Amino acid sequence: MPASERSPYDVLGITPAATPPEVHAAYERALAEAGGTAAREDCTTAYLHLRNTGRRLGADILEFAAPDPATTAREAFAGVADEPFLTPDAPAPPIAGLVVLRRTDSTADHQEPPPTKSTFAIPTRFTPTAEVLPPVDIPH
Template structure:
C-alpha cells in the first residue's frame, strides 16, 4: 500500500488557521530550507493548494475526512484469520441445536397474543420488574 501523501499544512509547517500572509511566509521558509528538487516541488504544490481558496477548502475536507471503511476494517481484522475460534480438538456444535433454539424462540413469540388496540403493547415477558434489578445498598 502506498504511503499517504503529507498534508499541505504539514509540508509548510503551519496550522489550518494560518492567514494568507502566514502561508506565504511559511512557503518562503520551507523553500529556503528545501534541499532538493522533490522538496521544492512539494513546497510549491502545497503553497499552490493553500493559496487558492477552493483548493484550500478541498485540502481541509480531505484532512478531516473519515478514512476508507474497507481499508480500516481490513487493518483492524488483519490478525483474525490466523486465530482459531474453537480449539482443534473440539468438534463444531451440531446445527440442529441452533435450529431448535431458534424454533423455540419463534414459537414463544407466536404464543403471545397480538395487541388489540392501535397502541403498541410490550409483551409480558419483556416488561421490567423489580426482580431483575441488582441489589442496592442504601446508605443510612
Template structure:
C-alpha cells in the same frame, strides 16, 4: 492524498488555522530554506494548494477524511479467521446451557404494565441468581 505524501501544511510548517498572509510568509521562508529543486517544487505545490480557497478546502478534506472502512475493517480483523472459534476436539455445549426464547416467555414481558411512578423495578423472574451465571475458572 496518499498516506506517503506530505500534507501541504507540513511542507510549509503551518497549521490549518493559518491565514493567507501566514501561508505566504511560510512559503517564502520554506522556499528560502529549500536546498534542492524537489524541495522547492514541493513548497510551490503546497503554496498553490493553500493559497487557493477551493484547493485548500480539498486538501483539508483529504487530510482529515476518515480512512476507507473496508480497509480499516480488514486490518482490524486480520488474523481472526486463522484461529478456530472452537477447538476441533471440544465437546459441544450442554443443551441446558443454550438459551432459547419461546413465544410464551416474550409475550409475558408485554403483559406486564410499565412502571408509572418511582424507579423501574426488575421483575422477580429476571433477577440474577448464581444459576444464570456462566461457570468461571478462577486462576490460581
C-alpha cells in the same frame, strides 16, 4: 496533494488556521530551507493548494475526513482469518472468566423497589444529578 503524501500544512509547517500572509511567509521559509528539487516541488505544490481557496478547502476535507470504514475494518481484522479462534484440542475457557456482570451491580438492580402502578420508574442510582454535568466556564 504533494508526491510525499504529506499534508500541505505539514509541508509548509503551518496550522489550518493560518492566514494567507502566513501561508506565503511559510512558503518562503520552506523554500529557503528545502534541500533538493523534490522538496522544493513539494513546497510549491503545497503552496499552490493552500493559496487557492477551493483547493485549500479540498485539502482540509481530505485531511480531516473520517477514514473509510471498510478499509479500517479490513486492516483491523487482517490476521483474524489466518488463525483459528478455538481449536478442537484447546480447552474451553472457564465460565467465571466469561462473566462480565459484576455481582454488586446485579445485587443493586435487585434491591431497587419494583415500579409502582403502570408507569416506568428510573432506579434512583440512575437519576441525573448536578455531578453528571460537565463544568462550564461562564464568561465575565
